[in-house]
Amino acid sequence: MSLDFLIHAARRGREKAYAPYSGVKVGAALETEGGKIFSGCNIENASYGLSNCAERTAIYKAVSEGFTRFKRIAIVTKKPETFYPCGACRQVMIQFSPDMEVIVANTQGKHKLFKARELLPHPFLPKELLADETRKGTKGSLQKTG
Numbered sequence: 001m002s003l004d005f006l007i008h009a010a011r012r013g014r015e016k017a018y019a020p021y022s023g024v025k026v027g028a029a030l031e032t033e034g035g036k037i038f039s040g041c042n043i044e045n046a047s048y049g050l051s052n053c054a055e056r057t058a059i060y061k062a063v064s065e066g067f068t069r070f071k072r073i074a075i076v077t078k079k080p081e082t083f084y085p086c087g088a089c090r091q092v093m094i095q096f097s098p099d100m101e102v103i104v105a106n107t108q109g110k111h112k113l114f115k116a117r118e119l120l121p122h123p124f125l126p127k128e129l130l131a132d133e134t135r136k137g138t139k140g141s142l143q144k145t146g
């Protein structure tokens, strides 16, 4: 899968963006480790907090189809300057594939490439949810005290 093809898929995803409030249309194309492509777009809502970014739309589509290991994601906007993923999307990328490549591109053909872990240093990881007792080697048996 060429990088140009992935960016083109993200541009196609952008065409479906639902952004009546910000007017900023974003597209994404996610490539799984097996080479399957999932596109996404931003989806805004009148209740702003319910809006969803293109990156997470693509990732959640993939996860809902059983794919959780990702090679890379291309994100495309029309903005002349580089457009970076928000913190929530970076966290979701790290959750599944910290080493995935993140390509930020615009419709004018500029792009930059990063690793997901470069974009979110010191991430909150699933291991943070393990109980302290589990880390000490008592996995699965949280002991009662007293």
Ligand SMILES: [Zn+2]
Binding pocket: 053, 054, 055, 056, 085, 086, 087, 088, 089, 090
């Ligand atoms: Zn986001």
